[in-house]
Amino acid sequence: MRRACVFKFEKEAPTNIYGTTSGLKPQQIKRLEQIGRRKIKSDQVVTSDIARLMTALSFEIGRQIGILAGREGEIYTVLVGNEREIEIPDLTGLRFGKRGLRGVRLVHTHLKNEPLNEDDLTDLALLRLDLIAAVGVVQEGLPGTVYLAHLLPPNPDEKIYEIHPPVSIHQLNLPLRSFLSALEAEFDSGERTRAVDGRKEKAILISVSNQPRIDQEASMDELAELARSARLVPIDRIHQRPKSFHPKFLLGEGKLKEVVMKALQQRADLLIFDQNLTPLQVKAIGEVTEMKVLDRTQLILDIFAQRAQTREAKVQVELAQLRYRLPRLAERSTALSRLTGGIGGRGPGETRLEVDRRRARDRIARLERELESLAEARARRRVRRVAHSIPILSIVGYTNAGKSTLLNALTKSDVQTEDLLFATLDTSTRRLRFPREREVIITDTVGFIQSLPPDLLGAFRSTLDELRDAHLLIHLIDISNPHFEQHMQTVQKILTELGLENTPQLLVFNKKDRIHPKTVATLCERYGGAIAISALQPESLGPLLAAIEKRLWEEGKTAPALPAASPTYKGVTPPS
Known part of the structure; x- marks a missing residue:
């Protein structure tokens, strides 16, 4: 049958x-x-x-x-x-x-x-x-x-x-x-x-790809972390490496039947694909499985929607969601409905699809204007910082590399931190005071990720534009992650897309306490004298602060040279 x-x-x-x-x-x-x-x-x-x-x-x-x-x-x-x-x-x-x-x-x-x-x-x-x-x-x-x-x-x-x-x-x-x-x-x-019981929704993760198996596994590991960040419970993984992709279901019909049977066995609530799906594929898979179907982009957008706290972050996320959904409105049934007939509205009228598209475009336009207004306010704050000749330091890196934890350790702040991808979305700005009345503005930006949805990158571009004013970028890397080199390449690629490839960078390996010291030393030497720290161990931050001060005031010529004596930093004493 x-x-x-x-x-x-x-x-x-x-x-x-x-x-x-x-x-x-x-x-x-x-x-x-x-x-x-x-x-x-x-x-x-x-x-x-x-x-x-x-x-x-x-x-x-x-x-x-x-x-x-x-x-x-x-x-x-x-x-x-x-x-x-x-x-x-x-x-x-x-x-x-x-x-x-x-x-x-x-x-x-x-x-x-x-x-x-x-x-x-x-x-x-x-x-x-x-x-x-x-x-x-x-x-x-x-x-x-x-x-x-x-x-x-x-x-x-x-x-x-x-x-x-x-x-x-x-x-x-x-x-x-x-x-x-x-x-x-x-x-x-x-x-x-x-x-x-309040149990979380259970998800089956699916990858249909022709990329090397090790890359496919790494991407699925990250998808599992994304699901966990969205408060979902990944209960199974299904891989397929087809010679050609099914135009309607992406994966083969036999594999799709296997997916449904596993979902029924394990009482799964939704399916999450590591690849981005077309609107037709989402609709077809949903009809066959009668389950909620998400792709990678939808999952990331949902995480951002959950985590947005400030008005600016909420506007950016809603704008990204609308831009993502607008071309997909064409797949909704219009049923040939006409809405604006009658007196003053003779003629063909407007279809339901046209009305939905117009409303979406109007909402996008309003959000873009509001985002521009928020960007102008941020720009005025940036101008004031530049006017005071205060060096600006920005922490960039892959999501969950420990950027907010490092900001808290350096400035004794209480920015929310959690061992989840995209735990914080809002840009945090603090002052970091050095000896001899020197200080810098330090900012923590939203984390990067591979295959970052273009609509999301576009919506957060105004926030990321603050990186253009940075005198130095701290590229923070979670050295304990087995895929840290791939994460480094992803961050560099996004920085290049933002036109920041020529901004000075300081390579910092975080979470060194999880790696053998000899391995840490070898990696630091391999990557041109990178600095290894643990953001959870303040005593390990001395070399990082010394390197920041050297890059900003000695090499940058923005302040007098460092004194010969070993300085004491606010809250952190570097080793002798």
């Missing part, structure tokens, strides 16, 4: 018949229609009379026949397949049950009186049917053995479905109404338990 919403299928049949009726006699089509007009008692899976009609006709035409029946016993559709399988129409809009079940059951024939097969059980899970039943066809078209299966609510064994012992059609006495009521109560109880 296969789903028609996954596999294209040509419908050539009367209203309540789904399937190919070519080759059937008019009298046989009439018998199919008669089956569709029957009704099953609400407490029965199927009546022996309807089963007999189905098996007799199935035997006669040599094809499988099925019915989709509702809770009250009404037959919605009669299905006609071939000798091996039947097609099921798209049931996306058909859900009369509660969250756990769809409210529709499938009863179909098996020409060789065989049990339910893997395709049957997969469709049971994918479509969340009330139950699935196969009625075997025996000699002379009589109904033989009945095979039943139904879904299971969350259980310790993580079983998806239960297969009943086979019975004959005359022994089929399952009290359907009370059985489904109890089953849905268990599903509902599981959902209430989740809500009471």
Whole structure:
């Protein structure tokens, strides 16, 4: 059995018949229609009379026949397949049950009186049917053995479905109404338990890529950290390295079926793709899986929306979200609606899509004006700082490298820190005082990440423009991360895109306390005398402060040379 919403299928049949009726006699089509007009008692899976009609006709035409029946016993559709399988129409809009079940059951024939097969059980899970039943066809078209299966609510064994012992059609006495009521109560109880426990949403991470395996794994590690930053729980990872990408689902249809089965087994709430998806792909995958589908860009935008605190950060994030969603409005159904007819509005009017686009563009324009106003205020503050001839020091680096922790350690501030990607979005500015009445302005900027959404980079460009005024950039690197070299390259690439490749930089390796000292010394030597620190150990910051003072006042010629004596910095005493 296969789903028609996954596999294209040509419908050539009367209203309540789904399937190919070519080759059937008019009298046989009439018998199919008669089956569709029957009704099953609400407490029965199927009546022996309807089963007999189905098996007799199935035997006669040599094809499988099925019915989709509702809770009250009404037959919605009669299905006609071939000798091996039947097609099921798209049931996306058909859900009369509660969250756990769809409210529709499938009863179909098996020409060789065989049990339910893997395709049957997969469709049971994918479509969340009330139950699935196969009625075997025996000699002379009589109904033989009945095979039943139904879904299971969350259980310790993580079983998806239960297969009943086979019975004959005359022994089929399952009290359907009370059985489904109890089953849905268990599903509902599981959902209430989740809500009471306050458990986080569970996500399956998916990567479909042709890049080297080590890079694919590194990107998936980062995606897992992004999910954790979004307060999600990554429960599984699925990799695929196809020769070509599926235009509709990105990953292959077989792999997509595997994804859905794993999601059902582990009770996942959403799917997160490491690659960016087209609007059509998001829609198609969502329709097949009936789950929330996110790509990498959407996940990052969601994290930024959660973390934005100041008005400026909120404006920047909303602007990035609108720019991302605007081209995707075309995938929404317009239903040919026209809104501005009537007096004063004669003519073709405006479609729903055009109205949504216009509203989005208007909102973008308003946010851009507000962002410009906030940028002007920031520019005035920058002018005042420049007027006072105070050197400006900016901390840049990959997200979660420890920039805010370093700012707190240097200035005794209390900027929020957390071991999460993009824990802070707002630019923080503090003063750092050196001996001989020297001081600098030190700023902590938003962290960088590979594949940073262009819309997000564009929205935060006004904030990142503050880096242009910096006399020195501290490029902070988490040396304990196994992919730190790739992170360094990502930061350098973004700095180049911002036109800051010629701004002086000081390379600083953070979290040296997590690495063997000999390894730290080797890496510092390899990267041209980089400085190693631990932002959590103030006593390790002395060499960094000495290097900053040397670069700003000796090499920069912005102040007299350092005195010969070893200086004492505010809150930090460098080693002798």
